[in-house]
Amino acid sequence: MSAPVILDPCCGSRMMWFDKKHPAAVFGDLRSETLTVTDRSHGKPNGKRTLFITPDVRLDFRALPYVDDWFYLVAFDPPHLVRAGRRSWLAAKYGTLSRDWRADIRAGFAECFRVLRPNGTLVFKWNETQIKVREVLELSPYQPLFGNTAGKRNGTHWLVFMKPAGAAG
Incomplete structure (x- = not known):
């Protein structure tokens, strides 16, 4: 098999992937763990859910x-x-940002664009329950080309960027 050409640097449990083992993708994450937390929203009698993060x-x-x-x-x-409870389902599922979240996201955008080929595509997913997407977009070196506008209702935005042809790594 050839080297992967797709990167997911914050894969978590690969929730958004249809093929969670896609051969062209490399799945990365800071975490590698199995978490069992209480979440009664899924109607399980014991209220427990298990999440596998296996980058x-x-x-x-x-x-x-x-x-x-x-x-x-x-x-x-x-x-x-x-902000999320240390043992909450949301913290387990999505992870949490540091207090200096702006520096984290700015560095993340910079790194993602650095490893992306010129004219390559970056797909960015953001839920603005706690931080508005406009605040996050201020941290990107490039503006998105397009994305969904339904985020105001459900809070999740999908945005597509293209690294400019003349941009250095």
Whole structure:
């Protein structure tokens, strides 16, 4: 098999993937763990849910271990919570940002664009329950090309970026 050409640097439990083992993708995350937390929203008698976070590579999205201009596609779905209970289902599912979340997201965008090939595509997913998407977009070096506008109702935005042809790694 050839080297992966798609990067998901914050894969978590790979919730958004239809093929959670897609051969063209490398799944990375800072966490590698199995978490069982209480979540009574799914009607299980014991109220417990288990989440498996099993990245191919343990990495920090703020300092990616890849060369410049490698990937054709980056799927960037960073943690979007700054407030969540330590053992909550949302914290387990999505992870949490540090107090300096702006620096984290700015570094994440910079790294994702660095490893993305010129004219490559970055798909960015953000839920604005706690932080508005407009605040996050101020941290990207590029503006999105397009995305969904239904986020105001459900809070989740999908935005598509293209790395400019002349941009350096």
